[in-house]
Amino acid sequence: MIYYITGGERSGKSSYAQKLAENLTTTPYYLATSRIWDKDFSIRVERHKAERNEYWNTIEEEKFISKVIPVNEVIVIDCVTLWLTNLYIDFDNNVEKALEFAKNEIEAISKINSKIIIISNEIGMGVHAQTHIARKFTELQGWVNQFIAKKASEATFLVSGIPIKLK
Template structure:
């Protein structure tokens, strides 16, 4: 079962996803996709880790998400934006190649009999990116969000801490 949770920054996505995971299992996994981009970013990650108690197993995996998910796991993947950033940087900002690689990795998740809760961001609803690289990434994010949502069993949009059921 794939649950897709999307929304803007600080919309309540992570807490909603964590509560959903805990409703399915008392020993869920938390898969963090982020590379450490700086001290502020490290502090943000540390805050997220501190928000979770001893029931959680935290795993860091930058790209190959299926490699850390087992049958019957309950997993929160946080988040698509940072996961895509890893592909985007590694392909030297090649949108098409990044999208192909991300779709390939996502399709592996569809083969696992697990409860997978995927968090993403609706960055296209925010401020228009000032750089070409930023605008291209926004397109990449939008296309991958559509692909995940299409293949998800459930989709939720978070707005101001309120979950809105999309599908």
């Protein structure tokens, strides 16, 4: 089962996903998809870790996320945007290759017998991207979000910390 949680940056997605996971199990998994790009981001990662109690199991995987998801568990994947950034860079900004890879991974995830909470960002609702590369990434993000939303049993949009049930 896939729970899809989306919204803008700092909208409360991670906190909402964490509470959902903790309501579903006492021993949730957290799948971190990010690469540590700089010191600020490292601090952000450490803050996220501190927000989770000792009952959380952490898995780190930047690309092949379907390969590391345990069966019959509750897993929070945080987040699609950072994962797509990795793919977009690894595929030399080729949207088609990154999209195909992402769809295949999401398809594989949808077949795993676990409760999977996927966090993503709605980046296309903000300021229009100024560069070609950024505009293409926004398109990639939007198409992947749509694909995940179709696969999800439940979808929630967060605005200012308030969850709005989409599906």
